[in-house]
Amino acid sequence: MNSITPTKHILKSLSSLDTTQKVSLIPGKIHHHQPKRTRICTIKSIYKQETRNFSAGLVSNRADWQTSCAILASNVVSQQSNERTDGGGNAEIISINGVHQTLDLVPVQQETNLPKPLSITDLSPAPMHGSQLRVAYQGVPGAYSEAAAGKAYPNCVAIPCDQFEVAFQAVGHWIADRAVLPVENSLGGSIHRNYDLLLRHNLHIVGEVQLPVHHCLLALPGVRKEDLNRVISHPQALSQCESTLTKLGLNVAREAVDDTAGAAEFIATHNLRDTAAIASSRAAELYGLQILADGIQDDSSNVTRFVMLAREPIIPRTDRPFKTSIVFAHDEGMSVLFKVLSAFEFRNISLTKIESRPFKNRPIRVVGDASTGGTAKHFEYMFYIDFEASMADPRAQNALAEVQEFTSFLRVLGSYPMDMTAWSPSIRDL
Numbered sequence: 399m400n401s402i403t404p405t406k407h408i409l410k411s412l413s414s415l416d417t418t419q420k421v422s423l424i425p426g427k428i429h430h431h432q433p434k435r436t437r438i439c440t441i442k443s444i445y446k447q448e449t450r451n452f453s454a455g456l457v458s459n460r461a462d463w464q465t466s467c468a469i470l471a472s473n474v475v476s477q478q479s480n481e482r483t484d485g486g487g488n489a490e491i492i493s494i495n496g497v498h499q500t501l502d503l504v505p506v507q508q509e510t511n512l513p514k515p516l517s518i519t520d521l522s523p524a525p526m527h528g529s530q531l532r533v534a535y536q537g538v539p540g541a542y543s544e545a546a547a548g549k550a551y552p553n554c555v556a557i558p559c560d561q562f563e564v565a566f567q568a569v570g571h572w573i574a575d576r577a578v579l580p581v582e583n584s585l586g587g588s589i590h591r592n593y594d595l596l597l598r599h600n601l602h603i604v605g606e607v608q609l610p611v612h613h614c615l616l617a618l619p620g621v622r623k624e625d626l627n628r629v630i631s632h633p634q635a636l637s638q639c640e641s642t643l644t645k646l647g648l649n650v651a652r653e654a655v656d657d658t659a660g661a662a663e664f665i666a667t668h669n670l671r672d673t674a675a676i677a678s679s680r681a682a683e684l685y686g687l688q689i690l691a692d693g694i695q696d697d698s699s700n701v702t703r704f705v706m707l708a709r710e711p712i713i714p715r716t717d718r719p720f721k722t723s724i725v726f727a728h729d730e731g732m733s734v735l736f737k738v739l740s741a742f743e744f745r746n747i748s749l750t751k752i753e754s755r756p757f758k759n760r761p762i763r764v765v766g767d768a769s770t771g772g773t774a775k776h777f778e779y780m781f782y783i784d785f786e787a788s789m790a791d792p793r794a795q796n797a798l799a800e801v802q803e804f805t806s807f808l809r810v811l812g813s814y815p816m817d818m819t820a821w822s823p824s825i826r827d828l
């Protein structure tokens with residue numbers, strides 16, 4: 399068995415590796431988290447452990463995570479071989495890209511057909527390894543989610559999905575590299591379905607993007623407002639335009655459909671002259687509809703926040719503003735939520751969002767005693783919190799270490815750069 403020293407030089411493509419191969423980790427070569435004694439393990443197990451540590455917020459510095467990436471990416475093939483010259487007939491030889499090594503790993507020689515080593519910037523939210531990133535979104539072309547995917551990953555290939563769940567699965571099954579999904583809107587509030595799915599799937603939040611949403615009322619060419627007896631759209635879009643529709647005298651039926659652009663498409667394909675859609679101006683163009691009214695959202699500051707999801711987390715940094723999203727279930731005890739919030743307040747960490755969802759497998763907790771005055775039924779929740787700090791920041795690590803004491807379940811959904819792009823509510827963005 400040869401040893402490998404994970405170094406940044408060996409960061410290479412993550413795709414073509416055999417994770418069942420064994421390697422040995424040498425103590426103390428790179429950082430203090432190296433084992434005390436030389437440890438022999440599979441690449442898969444190192445990676446799993448490191449990713450678990452990272453997700454749980456237990457990795458204290460990014461070198462830990464880099465180490466696992468380095469090991470994974472080095473395309474190390476460890477083989478039983480007799481070719482070893484030091485006499486060890488059954489010794490394992492490590493070969494890198496087919497070249498056998500008997501010493502510690504060394505940087506791969508540059509040859510024209512060898513892939514370029516990954517650098518830290520490649521591990522940022524939009525790694526582009528020569529090919530276009532495939533980004534799943536819910537809806538059809540012309541949906542706001544498609545625009546959000548384009549804002550998050552310019553030049554990506556946007557993949558429409560008919561449901562949020564499908565977008566999650568597309569990434570999980572390697573059909574897409576990322577998913578971009580809405581989590582909250584400044585007028586309509588949280589998109590609960592995606593909070594529940596974040597918990598159910600094992601994807602990581604690797605970024606966020608905020609999209610000003612500028613709604614239009616669309617109908618077939620020649621149709622007038624007076625001809626309408628129905629307005630269809632995504633439920634969020636309907637709720638974002640409710641007062642304006644009333645002001646426009648459109649006291650007609652509202653019908654919810656899967657997405658805004660899908661509503662426009664439906665009107666066009668079924669030639670519906672009594673129905674209007676709330677959707678983007680791009681949807682009007684794509685499906686040949688006219689714009690009956692422009693900017694019909696009830697408030698010009700109508701912004702939807704989307705999260706970018708990936709199979710792997712990104713390396714948290716401290717050189718730019720980061721946000722971290724967690725979910726937890728509290729343990730038995732008094733004032734647990736207060737104690738959790740205090741852990742952040744004590745360290746001057748601002749919370750940007752708190753959301754509660756029913757705890758699916760344990761929705762109710764019965765307290766008290768029927769024989770002494772009866773019992774009360776408390777609802778149990780999963781709490782989602784976003785806070786303004788990176789997991790690379792010791793304040794965040796310490797806060798989570800404290801939070802862990804009061805929680806029966808804690809998961810870091812992601813630590814990612816904040817969307818700091820300027821936007822103007824008055825400018826039409828779509």
Ligand SMILES: O=C(O)C(=O)C[C@]1(C(=O)O)C=C[C@@H](O)C=C1
Nearest residue numbers: 541542543580632634657658702
């Ligand atoms: O239907 C769309 O176009 C979407 O992208 C979905 C969605 C949402 O789920 O909130 C996204 C942004 C707008 O807030 C309205 C609808």
